[in-house]
Structures are given as C-alpha cells and as structure tokens.
Amino acid sequence: MALRKPRAADAYRLDDQVGFVLRQAQQRHTTLFAAIMIEGLTPTQWAALARLAEVGPSSQNRLGRLTAMDAATIKGVIDRLNARGFTRTRPDPADARRLLVELTAAGAELFARAEPAAREITAQTLAPLDADEQARLVELLRRLT
Numbered sequence: 001m002a003l004r005k006p007r008a009a010d011a012y013r014l015d016d017q018v019g020f021v022l023r024q025a026q027q028r029h030t031t032l033f034a035a036i037m038i039e040g041l042t043p044t045q046w047a048a049l050a051r052l053a054e055v056g057p058s059s060q061n062r063l064g065r066l067t068a069m070d071a072a073t074i075k076g077v078i079d080r081l082n083a084r085g086f087t088r089t090r091p092d093p094a095d096a097r098r099l100l101v102e103l104t105a106a107g108a109e110l111f112a113r114a115e116p117a118a119r120e121i122t123a124q125t126l127a128p129l130d131a132d133e134q135a136r137l138v139e140l141l142r143r144l145t
Contacts, residue, residue: 029121029125036117037121038110038113049110049111050115051063052101052103052111059092059100060075061074085107087101
C-alpha cells in the first residue's frame with residue numbers, strides 16, 4: 001500500500017504550529033529585553049527582583065514557584081543577585097531551618113530604576129497589537145499555563 005501524499009489542507013506547516021510561533025515571539029521579546037533592560041539583568045533575574053518587590057521576603061523555594069523556576073535555576077539566580085548586592089538571605093524568624101530572600105536597599109533601588117525599562121519591553125513586544133488585542137493575548141496565554 002502506497003503512502004498517500006497529504007492534501008495541502010492536511011499538510012503540516014511549521015508556521016502554523018503554536019510552539020514555533022511562541023518561540024518566534026519569545027525570541028523577539030528576548031532581543032528587546034537584552035537591548036532595553038538596564039544593569040545587564042537577565043529575564044530570570046528581573047523576574048526574581050520584580051516578584052520580591054511585589055511580595056516581599058520569600059523562601060527561595062516559594063520564590064522559585066512564584067517565578068516559574070526550578071530549584072536549581074532560582075538558586076543560581078539568587079546566588080548571582082546576592083553577589084551583586086541586590087538581594088540577601090536571612091533566617092526566617094518563624095522557622096530557623098528556612099532562609100528568606102529579600103531585596104537589599106540597592107535591589108529596591110535597582111527595581112525602581114529598571115521598572116520603566118520592563119514596561120517599555122512589554123510595550124514594544126506587544127506594539128503590533130491594539131490595546132484590546134494585547135489584553136486578549138495575555139489572557140489567552142495565561143489560560144495555557
């Protein structure tokens with residue numbers, strides 16, 4: 001039995017695959033991030049700083065969950081932020097076995113300076129869409145997570 005050639009409508013087209021399109025959008029966003037973000041912050045470092053600014057001191061494990069990073073990744077991110085003086089760890093007063101990660105004064109100041117850059121990165125990433133489309137895209141992407 002010979003294999004049938006797929007009809008054009010059935011053909012697998014890479015350009016129509018969600019993963020491919022998401023990767024292209026991510027590449028565009030990453031390029032913008034690298035060009036606009038200050039102090040050489042990486043997307044994962046920015047995520048950790050922004051989340052700490054939002055929720056305050058957090059265990060490293062919780063911070064990893066809140067930033068969608070696995071344990072090894074968040075540890076490396078915090079180690080690098082600690083080395084740069086933007087975060088520090090201290091014992092959790094409620095549980096001496098746990099360390100809390102928190103922003104230092106320098107980290108809080110960096111967050112305040114970097115926030116406009118982060119907003120600009122988002123604006124440029126979403127610029128091809130109108131305001132309603134931007135809100136809808138973010139809403140739909142959240143449903144995929």
